[in-house]
Amino acid sequence: MIFAYNRDHVGDVLMVIVTDDKGQENRVERKGNVARVSVVGDEQVVAWNIFEASMILGEIEGNGQVELTDEQVAKVNNELVKAGFSEILEKDNDPKIVIGFVKSCKKHPDSDHLSVTQTEVDHGEVLQIVCGAPNIKAGQKVVVAKPGAMMPDGLMIWPGVLRGVESFGMICSAGELRLPDAPTKKGILELPFDAVVGDAFPVGK
Structure with missing residues (x-):
């Protein structure tokens, strides 16, 4: 799982890349500040977008691939629950x-x-x-x-x-x-x- 952030070019959005979508058509479902990206048909989750990320997580250090603290990952998961999603993200160290x-x-x-x-x-x-x-x-x-x-x-x-x-x-x-x-x-x-x-x-x- 990759966390990516580029405020200058994308905005205040944390991108969470879960797996390769292999060029398949994607479906985006947004609830509040969370968007789930899945493959059309089998609904495999390939990515998440967390909007207003700095408001939710505090300062995000870096540009491109970033490392989140355990506390920040917990805040992402809390945001997923608040938005009504059942998935939980596990940090890969x-x-x-x-x-x-x-x-x-x-x-x-x-x-x-x-x-x-x-x-x-x-x-x-x-x-x-x-x-x-x-x-x-x-x-x-x-x-x-x-x-x-x-x-x-x-x-x-x-x-x-x-x-x-x-x-x-x-x-x-x-x-x-x-x-x-x-x-x-x-x-x-x-x-x-x-x-x-x-x-x-x-x-x-």
């Missing part, structure tokens, strides 16, 4: 942009520029990630955007299929992470080998 280790890297069976990696992201958790960077190889420490991550430009990362192969995340370049002085040359960011797998990566710093 696991970092979504983390340091990873490329355990293996093989050529994609149906592409001459893609590679299929098995990349460890934390305590033995391994994700299959398809990567198009020319400098990707086994043995690297890299930055991984796991499913459910929001990139600095607002792009959401979800599981997908690239040329017939499933991919569960993205191995990031310095430019995609909006790092200062990021090189223009295409390629993923390589980290020092003493970087700790599973640690959150400080995006934009």
Whole structure:
């Protein structure tokens, strides 16, 4: 679950992104300061919008993806109840942009520029990630955007299929992470080998 806030461009609205709608038609139901966004047909909830967010939650720090305190999440849930919705939001504290280790890297069976990696992201958790960077190889420490991550430009990362192969995340370049002085040359960011797998990566710093 991702919390996003951009007062300058969207207004005083907290956006809560629950899951990928996969391009399906959405239905919006608004009650008071709460709007529930669900998929037409199966009514799966994919997002919430909380209007007048700063009035309800107090100061919201950051721009883009933001971290809410436990108290603020409780206030969001209270607002949902007041509006007559039955759902409860649970805060996900696991970092979504983390340091990873490329355990293996093989050529994609149906592409001459893609590679299929098995990349460890934390305590033995391994994700299959398809990567198009020319400098990707086994043995690297890299930055991984796991499913459910929001990139600095607002792009959401979800599981997908690239040329017939499933991919569960993205191995990031310095430019995609909006790092200062990021090189223009295409390629993923390589980290020092003493970087700790599973640690959150400080995006934009």
